[in-house]
């Protein structure tokens with residue numbers, strides 16, 4: 001099987017698989033390669049050319065998704081080591097799984113799983129192959145543990161982030177400033193309708209802003225009813241209560257003009273899911289004067305420029321872009337961005353782990369508890 005990079009690996013998963021591989025990129029742009037690697041090992045094992053054995057390990061370490069990208073935390077060096085061990089033929093597959101901190105499970109944490117070949121010359125035996133897999137796995141996890149402090153995300157107060165973005169936008173430079181509303185990312189279960197960051201952007205009077213996407217089927221219906229070119233007064237977003245983190249939905253009262261309405265059918269042109277179709281549901285653009293807000297019926301994480309272009313907004317021409325995303329936006333938007341400012345709003349993908357009332361999480365666990373040895 002192939003696993004997502006954010007898997008919390010459990011003993012049952014490993015016990016029920018003969019070969020496990022996973023993504024080595026974040027944003028995930030190597031679905032093809034990860035699938036090919038698993039399929040290739042499986043096909044070769046069916047032909048008797050290899051005999052896969054696995055080793056895996058887990059760390060009492062909840063790592064912030066905001067620190068999972070290879071360029072940000074320890075993951076880059078661990079992935080480079082994993083790739084090198086595969087390339088040298090020492091093991092068949094080496095996979096890092098930084099995990100998913102927003103899931104309350106006993107398996108939540110950083111893990112690694114490695115597949116070696118019992119028929120390889122270097123392994124000599126089943127036992128030798130397992131030892132090779134174990135050694136690579138332990139090395140990967142050792143890097144993660146040694147550098148665990150780098151997996152902790154330190155958010156900046158929202159008003160300060162927006163002010164910083166505003167200041168950056170006053171310089172003449174090509175490309176927009178990205179404001180990343182990372183606490184409400186639907187790709188990880190966010191409601192995609194928390195309005196805190198939008199509210200702060202409007203409060204600080206940022207101009208020439210494009211925002212995507214707010215999920216609000218009611219607001220879309222109102223805008224479709226009003227029709228393109230007409231003015232509307234809306235209670236936008238804030239329709240979802242999040243009792244698990246003690247957050248009540250709070251809509252934002254906004255007046256503006258309906259600038260566009262689409263059927264929300266899009267085809268990805270960027271490096272992630274290239275060529276695939278997706279469906280935003282009916283989509284409407286609310287133009288408040290300073291901001292153009294893409295409002296959708298369905299949840300969708302913005303990782304491709306098509307989210308704006310399909311409804312007539314050219315993102316490269318905007319001064320500011322606000323995205324409800326954490327890391328995947330980088331696939332499409334990092335290449336066009338002049339600067340990136342992470343904005344800590346609110347929602348179920350909050351990087352501040354103290355907002356979660358964990359019950360099943362293994363304890364003690366870093367960084368929630370003082371713990372010095374895995």
Ligand SMILES: [Zn+2]
Nearest residue numbers: 004005006028
């Ligand atoms: Zn993932």
